[in-house]
Amino acid sequence: MKRFKFLLYHFKKNPLSIAGLVIVVVFALIAIFAPIIAPTPDGHHDPYMIPRDGYVSTPQPPSSDHIFGTTQGQYDIFYGVIWGTRTAFQIGLLVIAATLVIGLVLGSVAGYFGGIIDEIIMRITDIFLAFPPLILAMAVTIALGASIESVMIAIIVVTWPSYARVIRGDILAVREEDYIEASRGVGASHLWVILKHVIPNSIYPIFIMASLDIGAVVLTAAALSFLGLGVPEGYADWGQMINFARNWIVGTPTNTFAYWFTVTIPGLFIFFFVMGWNLLGDSLRDILDPRLARR
């Protein structure tokens, strides 16, 4: 609680962190109220599939029917970006949660027991970290087939090892504390010591750091969808909407920016979403890292 107050105090002093928080909250509201902001048309089954207005290829400019216009294939851009916010949160939250669980289990086992178990787990993380992340994620996504689940699994596969390593390092540091030995001394089991003493004393900063990686996770997912590897066609996803726009960056001879909305609008959504998390992350990192805070 004292830590929380300390955090809040420093947080309020920094205008950038407030800006980050506001951006993230606005996006959260958009995600929550998506069915009200952009209602699913009657008779449309899956709300995550963007409704189409015909099948003409050429994008149509903003109009009263489609306030952000339509992109290639007449997908409604407004509906796509609003429901895409839900997709982004879904991917970000689930991936980070899964990564944390895997990282916590493997990292704490490795750090607490040490020895051969530690060696094996760390060599496995080495193997996963031996690939440029996007390349491994691409291979995993196509191996599993195009779906939002594949994208999430692919990103979990490339993210968990670094978490396992950081958590292991923190646990190693905590393990040497006297209270751990005391707990073992009075006969506590390994599981009890890990759950009751080691984890609560080492993961508090990791939780915050992890939640702030949501921006980076969403960016990777969007990149996969942009490359045409992620979600199925027509799924409400920012990356895919930019993929739809790539054939329309050069306008008509009379108006070179004729299709500006197709690329600009979904791009701004990704940009602000990621920036919101980064601003929040930056300020919290400064506060949490005491070496930086003193400056």
Next chain:
Amino acid sequence: MEFRSYLIRRLLLLIPVLFGVTILIFGLLQLFPAYQRAMLYVTDPRQLNNIDEIIQMYGLNEPLWKQYFTWLGQVFSGNLGWSKVVGMSVTDAIFNFLPATLELAIFATPIIIIGGIWLGTKSAAHKDGPVDHISRAGAIVGWSLPTFWFGLVLLMIFYGYFTGLFPPERLSTDISVIVHSGEFTRYTKLNFLDGILNWEWSVVFDALRHIVLPVITLSVVNIAFIMRLMRSSMLESLGRGYILTARAKGLPEKTVINKHARRNAMIPVLTVSGYLFAAIVNGVVITESIFNYKGLGWWAWRTAINLDVSSILGFALFSGVLFVLTNLVVDLLYAKFDPRVRLGGSIK
């Protein structure tokens, strides 16, 4: 620890990692049906009509461990399979597309490193001044930019609005004809360098014109990354006692910043060069796919969307091994120049 024994230890550690990398790739391969897996053993387009024969010949229905060693044998003999997207063997494709990507990296890497270090130094030296605020804001924007969107916006402006100023692809059609003609010798396959060597300035100019936007796209995010790292490292360095000493003995501020502070602050930046390598490979796939710039990244993208299993796994294996070796070289250089690293006995 002696440098020699450190070196031996690191080389020994390399074996299980490389072994594990092949197991991971092989594991991914098992998620594909046999007829797709067979592509990894094809060496000649004529074999494509007899996929069943290949499945029989390489025992793709046999127990996994047997298959693994058959495959590993193939990999060691340099056969990574057939890339159906470009109609050549995967090994040939890698060597064919490597120069284009190398050309991109040759321009982007120095810009990223020098730009990032310079901005980071400036920002830290003028902490909380206007320069610092502007470059920090720039870094946050750069760090949050989706590369793929940024590239498209650049194209929209510099190819669409300023018609054809900086076009996509590697060369214009007329210049491409010159490059592929008999009189033009392709010494390195790096277009701008071959242009200079052939004394053909139109080629040099055209190659540069095509590479400007990809280089900017690839650099912006990474400059932001290096700049942030350099800034905080520089601030730490500036708070040290030797800076106070240097200032106390009356050295000019420029010398203090550039010699005493910056040289020490650059160490953490060097240690992330392995990470930078991975970031550039990631960025290359996205950048080359935006600009239709036919290099390794473009090929990896085309093969991935066409489910060309042998190519994408071959590329993953290639980039994985290259990444492991890059990290090894970085660590060795670091240990060579900073004895503290190896005195610890292990690297964490």
